[in-house]
Structure formats: structure tokens, C-alpha cells
Amino acid sequence: MRVLVPFDAIDPKRRLAPVFDAEERRAFAAAMLADVLDALDTHDPVILSNAPVDAAAPVTVDRQPLTEAVNAELAAETPTAVVMADLPLVTGDAVARLFEPDADVVVAPGLGGGTNALVARDPSFRTDYHGASVRDHRRAARDIGASLASVDSFRLAVDADEPADLVEVLLHGEGTAAAWLRDRGGRLETTGGRARFRLEKPGRDT
Amino acid sequence: MRVLVPFDAIDPKRRLAPVFDAEERRAFAAAMLADVLDALDTHDPVILSNAPVDAAAPVTVDRQPLTEAVNAELAAETPTAVVMADLPLVTGDAVARLFEPDADVVVAPGLGGGTNALVARDPSFRTDYHGASVRDHRRAARDIGASLASVDSFRLAVDADEPADLVEVLLHGEGTAAAWLRDRGGRLETTGGRARFRLEKPGRDT
Numbered sequence: 001m002r003v004l005v006p007f008d009a010i011d012p013k014r015r016l017a018p019v020f021d022a023e024e025r026r027a028f029a030a031a032m033l034a035d036v037l038d039a040l041d042t043h044d045p046v047i048l049s050n051a052p053v054d055a056a057a058p059v060t061v062d063r064q065p066l067t068e069a070v071n072a073e074l075a076a077e078t079p080t081a082v083v084m085a086d087l088p089l090v091t092g093d094a095v096a097r098l099f100e101p102d103a104d105v106v107v108a109p110g111l112g113g114g115t116n117a118l119v120a121r122d123p124s125f126r127t128d129y130h131g132a133s134v135r136d137h138r139r140a141a142r143d144i145g146a147s148l149a150s151v152d153s154f155r156l157a158v159d160a161d162e163p164a165d166l167v168e169v170l171l172h173g174e175g176t177a178a179a180w181l182r183d184r185g186g187r188l189e190t191t192g193g194r195a196r197f198r199l200e201k202p203g204r205d206t
Numbered sequence: 207m208r209v210l211v212p213f214d215a216i217d218p219k220r221r222l223a224p225v226f227d228a229e230e231r232r233a234f235a236a237a238m239l240a241d242v243l244d245a246l247d248t249h250d251p252v253i254l255s256n257a258p259v260d261a262a263a264p265v266t267v268d269r270q271p272l273t274e275a276v277n278a279e280l281a282a283e284t285p286t287a288v289v290m291a292d293l294p295l296v297t298g299d300a301v302a303r304l305f306e307p308d309a310d311v312v313v314a315p316g317l318g319g320g321t322n323a324l325v326a327r328d329p330s331f332r333t334d335y336h337g338a339s340v341r342d343h344r345r346a347a348r349d350i351g352a353s354l355a356s357v358d359s360f361r362l363a364v365d366a367d368e369p370a371d372l373v374e375v376l377l378h379g380e381g382t383a384a385a386w387l388r389d390r391g392g393r394l395e396t397t398g399g400r401a402r403f404r405l406e407k408p409g410r411d412t
Contacts, residue, residue, distance in 0.1 A: 015399060091358075093358070094358060097358075109360065109377070109378065111374070111400060112370070112374075112399070112400025112401050112402075113373065113377050113394070113396070113400060113401040114400065130396075131396035131401070132377060132394055132396045132401045134377065135377055135394075152297075152300060152303075152359050152360050152361050153358050153359070153360055154315065154358050154359055154360050154362075154363040155358050156360075161399070161400065162400075164318070167318055167319065168317070168318075171315070171319050171338060171341060172315065188319070188338055188341075190336075190337035190338045193221060193318070193367070194317060194318025194319060194320065194367065194368075195318050195319040195338045196318075
């Protein structure tokens, strides 16, 4: 099955602006992409990017917004899997579970209603990544009479969108993104309730 | 295997105070407990509570803090599983995956470093639920030479601690807690980025 990895090469991870500047966010996005490509290794992934990018996989450049770019690919060929590039916890095992269910449409929900990975075997299925997309994708599958399965995976559910997500990378990440984050001074703060993310910047805070 | 469900019957879900008052939080906690007991149905769960509680399972009352109460039980009997009472997405399938790995210690991480479920087969394993407990539990397992497995489950990872978590209940919950939340006016707000939780209170906001 063809596997696409949509990637924003221009201005990725805007919601991490409270902790990282634009150049850092690009470096972190590239590190996460490397981890995702690694987890997809045996599946020959293709990056679907809005600009040329230097990475360990072939790149298709499509300057349309995410939804339109993915739908153009789904119209051209199914089955197709779409795995987001910002999943710093993803592993080969988690990817294997995405391909397990024998359903026309398979979705792996992300935190807050996103669709972090999906498999479309029905040629008429189209995506809509705006809003609570996982709910809309389930509805879209039902509307075309496609069978539907959900993958129950924490590693697929965590996308690094907001500073709080970086806690999960520090706790459970084992790849390039986790190493980059630790190297940049990313630390856990554990003072009651959930752990929080903080940056330790030698020469600045200390 | 014995299955314990720790439950705070006195002042549960304090971090939901921005959206629910004390009585509502107790009702929501009871609804989540009902869902967890339902998912654990075939495993004859026992509630480990800090006060008497009326629920569909036997109750052991222990007024000690969570860590001490659980450790007293682990000292008395292993194997023992400990499944938190505030997992509104948990299903029988997710529970089955907790019991799958044949390891001395099995952990299911929660968002922000918690340990939402664990299995202790090694009689010398003890818990410590303070701070990033999943990290500490992994370390504790290594320290006693116990084999360790992690369960990759979104449904086990989501505990309803903070208002943002209620989004996941509305999106993926199918039980008593989700119904309670909808009935109380819990709604999704989808305006870019992740969906947010809001309350629709007839007669107040409308």
C-alpha cells in the first residue's frame, strides 16, 4: 500500500511558538519527520510536502492546503495510507497496528479530534482535516457505506502540536525528536498533577 | 488476577473545578467509575476507595493516600492489576490488551506521565503515584530486575483530569460518562487547532 506523509516545510508547528522560534520549529519538525519515516521504513513512504524538502524518502510537492493535496492523491490511487509527520512517539509496532484492520477506512485519532493516521481502501473516501477531523472522517466513511475501524494507539494519538505535548516526547520518545528536544534543554517539571514541559537554557535561565 | 480500581469518593476531579462544582464532579467521577467497572466486568474488579461508595462492585475502604493504599494491597497479594477509575474511554478490548503482555510489570501510561493502569506480577514491586509515575514505575521495575512491558493504548491513556480531556470523552466515549457530559451541556468547539470543550447551559449562555 502507498503511504503518504504530509509535511509542512514552510512554517511548521506554529503552536510551539511559545517555546521555540521559527528555525527551531523547522528543526524539530524535521526531526519528527525522520522518526516517522523510520517507523514507516518497510512501507516505502512518500513525503507529500508544500515545498521541496531534504529527507530520507521521495518527495511529492503539492502547494495546495493539506486536505486538497491529500484528496488529490486519494483520487489518483487507493489503497493509500496517510500518516502525519509530527508523531514523535510512533514506532514500527504502532504502524503495524494501523495496517491490521481489514476495513475500507481505518482511522487513528489524535489528541483533540485530529486524524493522525488513516488508511483509505475505498476509492470514494475523501479527507477533511479541518476541525474535529476524526469525527468527520468517521461520518464520511459511513456516508459512503464504507466499513470503518479505529486504531487504539497512544503512540499514534500524540502529535506534537502544543508545548504540553512535548512532555510525552520526553517521557516516551526514543528517536531523533526526543534527542533533539533533550539537547535543546527540554525538561520535565513534576510538581503535582501532570508533568509540565520547561526549557533549561544554559547561560540564560541559569 | 485480582483487579483493583482506586477511587476518590471524597473530593474527586479537583482540576475540573473550572467547569464543574463539587457535586457535579462527584457525579462525573461516579459515571466514569461505572464505565471502568463495565469494561472490567469479566475480571471481578474490587473498588479501593477512601470512603464507602455505592457502586456495582465490592469496595475495600482504605483511608491512606493512593500510593500507600495500593502498596498495602500489593504487599498482601500478587498478581494484582490496578486500573484507575477515571478512564472514560476504556473498553473491554483495551483492558484485554493490558493483560496480554507476559511481563512481571505492565504499565499503561496516562497523559502527562501518569500510570493509568498497571499489572504487578512481581511480589516486590511497589507503586509511587506522585510526579511522572510511569517513568518511576519503569525505573522501579528495572531496579528489582522485573521484566517490563508498556501497553500502547489511547483509551487507557486518557484520564479525565483537566477540562481539555473532556473533548476526548465527547469524541470517543460511548458510556455513562460521555452521556452524563452531553446531558450537562458539554459541547465541542472546533475553531482551528484542537477541539476545545465548552459548556452550553440553557438559561445562562443562551
